Amino acid sequence: MTNSNLAVRCQNVLKVYDTGGQKVTALNGVNLDIAMGELMMLVGPSGCGKTTLISVIAGILDQDSGCCEVLGEDLLNMSNQKNLAFRAQNIGFVFQAFNLLPSLNAAENVSVPLLINGIKRAEAERKAIAVLEQVGLGNRVNALPSELSGGQQQRVAIARALIHGPRLIVCDEPTSSLDHETGRNVMSLLKEVALHQDRTLVIVTHDARIFKFADRIAKMDDGHIVEVNKIAVSQNQNHNPELI
Amino acid sequence: MPLKVGDSLELNDHRAIIVGIAKVTRTFQSQPVVYTTYSRAKSYAPRERKLLSFVLVKAKQGQNPAELTRRIRANTGLAAYTQAEFMTLTYEYFMHNTGIPINFGISVLLGFIVGAAIAGQTFYNFTLENLRQFGVLKAMGTSNWTLLRMILLQAVLVGSTGYGLGVGLTALFGYLMRYSILAFKFPWQLLLFSGAGVSLICVFAALISIFKVIRLEPAIVFKG
Ligand SMILES: Nc1ncnc2c1ncn2[C@@H]1O[C@H](COP(=O)(O)OP(=O)(O)OP(=O)(O)O)[C@@H](O)[C@H]1O
Ligand SMILES: [Mg+2]
Numbered sequence: 001m002t003n004s005n006l007a008v009r010c011q012n013v014l015k016v017y018d019t020g021g022q023k024v025t026a027l028n029g030v031n032l033d034i035a036m037g038e039l040m041m042l043v044g045p046s047g048c049g050k051t052t053l054i055s056v057i058a059g060i061l062d063q064d065s066g067c068c069e070v071l072g073e074d075l076l077n078m079s080n081q082k083n084l085a086f087r088a089q090n091i092g093f094v095f096q097a098f099n100l101l102p103s104l105n106a107a108e109n110v111s112v113p114l115l116i117n118g119i120k121r122a123e124a125e126r127k128a129i130a131v132l133e134q135v136g137l138g139n140r141v142n143a144l145p146s147e148l149s150g151g152q153q154q155r156v157a158i159a160r161a162l163i164h165g166p167r168l169i170v171c172d173e174p175t176s177s178l179d180h181e182t183g184r185n186v187m188s189l190l191k192e193v194a195l196h197q198d199r200t201l202v203i204v205t206h207d208a209r210i211f212k213f214a215d216r217i218a219k220m221d222d223g224h225i226v227e228v229n230k231i232a233v234s235q236n237q238n239h240n241p242e243l244i
Numbered sequence: 245m246p247l248k249v250g251d252s253l254e255l256n257d258h259r260a261i262i263v264g265i266a267k268v269t270r271t272f273q274s275q276p277v278v279y280t281t282y283s284r285a286k287s288y289a290p291r292e293r294k295l296l297s298f299v300l301v302k303a304k305q306g307q308n309p310a311e312l313t314r315r316i317r318a319n320t321g322l323a324a325y326t327q328a329e330f331m332t333l334t335y336e337y338f339m340h341n342t343g344i345p346i347n348f349g350i351s352v353l354l355g356f357i358v359g360a361a362i363a364g365q366t367f368y369n370f371t372l373e374n375l376r377q378f379g380v381l382k383a384m385g386t387s388n389w390t391l392l393r394m395i396l397l398q399a400v401l402v403g404s405t406g407y408g409l410g411v412g413l414t415a416l417f418g419y420l421m422r423y424s425i426l427a428f429k430f431p432w433q434l435l436l437f438s439g440a441g442v443s444l445i446c447v448f449a450a451l452i453s454i455f456k457v458i459r460l461e462p463a464i465v466f467k468g
Contacts, residue, residue, distance in 0.1 A: 101377050
C-alpha cells in the first residue's frame with residue numbers, strides 16, 4: 001500500500017448475491033478511501049449496499065471482484081486462517097441489535113475478543129472492567145444484557161469493540177435501536193473514546209441527527225458511492241436534509 | 245378374580261385347597277404354577293410316563309455345590325446344576341428359543357431412534373436459536389475449530405447430565421422394586437451399553453449442529 005495514511009482503500013469493488021438464480025448486484029464498482037483516524041459515515045437508501053460494503057471492509061464477506069485493502073492488507077487473497085487472526089486483532093464490531101451473548105454478564109461479554117486472541121480469562125476480565133469503566137458502566141460489570149437498557153447494552157457492545165485495541169471499528173446502524181438522546185450519547189462515546197489517530201470508524205446510518213459526528217460522509221446509491229462530503233460541524237447542527 | 249387362601253379349586257377332578265400363595269418374580273409365561281407334595285401332584289396331574297421333571301436339592305451345610313452336582317451327575321446319570329448354572333441355562337433358553345430378545349431388541353432400537361431424533365432435534369434447535377451468537381463469534385475471529393469444540397463440549401455436558409439422570413432414576417427404580425414381584429437386573433454391561441448409546445446420540449446431535457455452524461456465513465451478523 002502506497003499511502004500508509006489510509007485505513008481502507010476500495011477499488012472497483014463488485015458484489016453480486018446469487019440466490020437461486022436471482023442475481024442482485026449489491027456493490028457495483030465501489031471506490032472509496034478512508035483515512036486512518038477518520039470517522040466515516042456511510043449513508044444511502046435502503047438496499048443500496050451499505051451493509052454489504054462494511055461486511056467486505058470488515059473481512060466477513062468476500063467481494064466478487066475489485067480490490068479492498070484494509071490496513072494495508074488484501075483480505076480477499078488472505079488465507080482463511082490469517083483472515084480470522086486479522087479480524088480478531090484488528091476489527092471491532094458494533095451492531096444495531098447489540099448482539100451481546102445473553103448468558104454472559106457485561107464484563108464477560110466485553111472480554112470475548114481478548115479470549116479469542118488467546119488471553120487468559122482473569123486478565124481479560126480485569127481489562128474488561130477497566131474498559132467498562134471508560135464507557136461509564138463501571139457499576140454494571142456483573143449485569144446480564146437483559147438487565148441493561150438499550151443504551152447500556154450498546155455501551156457494553158462498544159466496550160467489546162474496543163477492548164482488543166482494533167484499528168478499525170465497523171458499526172451498522174449503532175443508534176437506530178435507541179432514542180435520540182441515548183443515540184447521541186452512544187455517538188459521543190464512539191467519537192471520544194473509540195476514535196483516535198490510530199483507529200478508524202466506519203458507521204452505517206440512516207440517522208440524520210448523528211451526521212454531525214462524522215468527519216466525512218459517503219453517500220451510496222444503487223451499489224455506488226455517489227459522493228463523499230466533508231462535514232463542517234458548525235453548519236450541520238442537526239441534520240443535513242440533502243444527505244438523507 | 246384372584247384366588248386367595250382358603251379357596252378351593254378343581255384340578256382334573258380333584259379338589260385342592262389353597263393354603264398359601266407364593267410370592268415369585270413375574271415371568272414371561274402365563275401358566276399358573278401349583279406347589280404341592282409329590283404324591284398329591286401325582287394325583288392332580290394326568291397320567292404321563294414321566295411326571296417328574298426336576299428335583300430341587302438343598303445341600304447340607306458345608307457342601308460344595310459344584311462338587312455336589314458332579315457327584316449327582318456321576319451317580320444318577322441325570323443332569324444336575326447349581327443355582328447359577330440353572331440361571332444361565334434358563335437365560336440361554338429364553339435368548340435362543342423364544343422371541344423375547346427380538347421383541348426387546350426392537351424396543352431398545354426404537355427407544356434409541358426416538359431418543360436420537362428428539363435429542364438431535366432439541367440440540368439442533370438450540371443451535372439454530374443461537375446461530376446469531378455463533379455468527380458474532382465467527383465475525384470476531386473465532387475459528388471453526390473452536391466453535392466445534394464449544395458445541396462438542398455442550399453435547400458432552402448435556403449427554404452426561406442425561407446419562408447421570410437416567411442411570412440414577414433406573415437405579416432408584418430398581419431399589420424401590422427390590423421387594424416387589426418385578427425382576428430387576430442392572431449389570432455393569434448395561435451401563436457401558438447405554439453409555440455408548442448416549443454418546444452415539446450426542447455425537448449425532450452435535451454433528452448436525454456443527455455442520456450448520458461451520459457453513460454459517462459470518463456476514464449474517466449485520467442482518468436484522
Ligand atoms: N444475503 C443476501 N442474499 C441475497 N441478497 C442480499 C443479501 N444481502 C443483501 N442482499 C441484497 O443486496 C442489496 C444490498 O443489501 P444491503 O443489506 O447491503 O443494503 P443496505 O444498504 O444495508 O440496506 P438497509 O439500509 O436496508 O440496511 C439489497 O438489494 C439486498 O436485498
Ligand atoms: Mg443495512
